[in-house]
Amino acid sequence: MALGESFAGVLEAARVGAEWAWRALYADTAPDLLRYARASRAPDPEDVVGETFLRAVGGLGSFEGDERGFRAWLFTLARNRIVDEHRKLVRRRTEPLPVEFLAEIGPHADAETEAMRALVKDHVRSVLDRLTPDQRDVLLLRILGGLTIEEVATVVRKKPGAVKALQARGIAAIRNEIELGAVTL
Amino acid sequence: MGPDDGFERLLRGETPKTPEERALGLFLHDVGGAFPAGIPPAEEAHLAAIVHAAQLLADKGEPAVRSASKADGRARHASGLPKRRRVMMKVPLMRSLAAKVVAGLVVLMSMFGGLALAGALPGQGSDDDATDVVEIQDVSDESPETEAPETEDADDQGENEDADDQGEDVNDDQGDDDQGENEDADDQGDDDQGEED
Numbered sequence: 096m097a098l099g100e101s102f103a104g105v106l107e108a109a110r111v112g113a114e115w116a117w118r119a120l121y122a123d124t125a126p127d128l129l130r131y132a133r134a135s136r137a138p139d140p141e142d143v144v145g146e147t148f149l150r151a152v153g154g155l156g157s158f159e160g161d162e163r164g165f166r167a168w169l170f171t172l173a174r175n176r177i178v179d180e181h182r183k184l185v186r187r188r189t190e191p192l193p194v195e196f197l198a199e200i201g202p203h204a205d206a207e208t209e210a211m212r213a214l215v216k217d218h219v220r221s222v223l224d225r226l227t228p229d230q231r232d233v234l235l236l237r238i239l240g241g242l243t244i245e246e247v248a249t250v251v252r253k254k255p256g257a258v259k260a261l262q263a264r265g266i267a268a269i270r271n272e273i274e275l276g277a278v279t280l
Numbered sequence: 281m282g283p284d285d286g287f288e289r290l291l292r293g294e295t296p297k298t299p300e301e302r303a304l305g306l307f308l309h310d311v312g313g314a315f316p317a318g319i320p321p322a323e324e325a326h327l328a329a330i331v332h333a334a335q336l337l338a339d340k341g342e343p344a345v346r347s348a349s350k351a352d353g354r355a356r357h358a359s360g361l362p363k364r365r366r367v368m369m370k371v372p373l374m375r376s377l378a379a380k381v382v383a384g385l386v387v388l389m390s391m392f393g394g395l396a397l398a399g400a401l402p403g404q405g406s407d408d409d410a411t412d413v414v415e416i417q418d419v420s421d422e423s424p425e426t427e428a429p430e431t432e433d434a435d436d437q438g439e440n441e442d443a444d445d446q447g448e449d450v451n452d453d454q455g456d457d458d459q460g461e462n463e464d465a466d467d468q469g470d471d472d473q474g475e476e477d
Binding site: 109110111112114117118121122125126127129130131133134140141144145148149152153155156212215216218219220222223237238239241259262263266269270273 | 284287291304311313315316318319321323327329331335337339
């Protein structure tokens with residue numbers, strides 16, 4: 096939410112192809128889109144971000160809304176792209192190595208820090224994998240995307256009440272895992 | 281207080297109030313740490329493609345949206361998808377059994393028609409031959425009807441032992457046929473008589 100009141104001007108400049116405007120929009124949204132794509136196990140998270148913005152360029156003429164609406168719209172495009180990628184994976188019956196995996200296996204810090212980070216990530220993934228896809232999607236959009244219940248409902252094309260129910264069941268499942276010690280870090 | 285209230289507070293960055301909320305808060309913190317927010321490494325490539333597409337859209341009103349990172353993807357064909365070629369196949373005329381039967385009948389009719397035109401059919405040649413043919417036809421036509429009953433009579437009754445009687449009966453039958461039923465035979469008989477005259 097870094098753009099604030101300047102969002103309307105940035106959006107108008109983006110409509111006419113101003114590079115600075117697109118840089119601002121990209122810097123404001125792309126990091127969260129990327130982490131959401133990674134957490135959703137997209138085969139190529141960076142490609143999801145790039146394709147999401149390219150689709151946004153094509154559809155910007157028909158977009159109407161404020162900054163939060165624009166953010167929710169980008170997450171909708173990203174989620175559709177991720178769903179398509181997963182369907183392609185099912186059809187291909189092969190699972191290519193994610194690009195992020197190559198970056199992750201390289202050293203970034205000292206060995207202890209890297210080991211702890213990998214441990215945390217494995218535990219988080221093990222808990223998230225116990226959720227249903229809808230529950231996981233709702234929680235990731237709320238935690239990583241920073242979207243509200245209503246915005247998530249728009250993204251996943253469900254009613255806010257259904258999103259609330261999915262969120263409640265997902266949180267209950269996570270709490271059960273915490274009690275079982277699955278998330279003892 | 282609903283079960284989601286603690287979750288909503290944690291999302292807003294507030295401090296947890298219960299041990300359960302604290303554990304949940306730790307998990308949310310771990311989620312953020314496992315998937316940190318960061319600028320994508322391909323930021324410049326993305327922005328170049330985005331700005332290019334946006335400027336094309338602004339100039340021409342039609343974006344030439346291309347993938348930013350799938351450079352090794354399949355190239356588009358200049359002429360579109362290959363057109364389906366028309367398969368030329370010879371269809372056999374004699375496909376069905378009915379067609380074969382009809383064709384056979386046509387061949388037979390044309391054959392007999394040709395013979396009829398040439399005068400080679402029985403009944404169109406010399407009178408002697410016609411007589412002979414008539415006799416042969418009479419025998420062949422009548423033999424199943426006349427000889428079999430006579431034989432049965434002979435076998436069953438055992439009375440008619442005279443072969444001449446049988447022959448007379450046959451001749452009588454032939455005579456009856458010539459006069460009554462078989463008009464062709466009558467005609468032939470007339471012809472015979474006429475020629476004899």
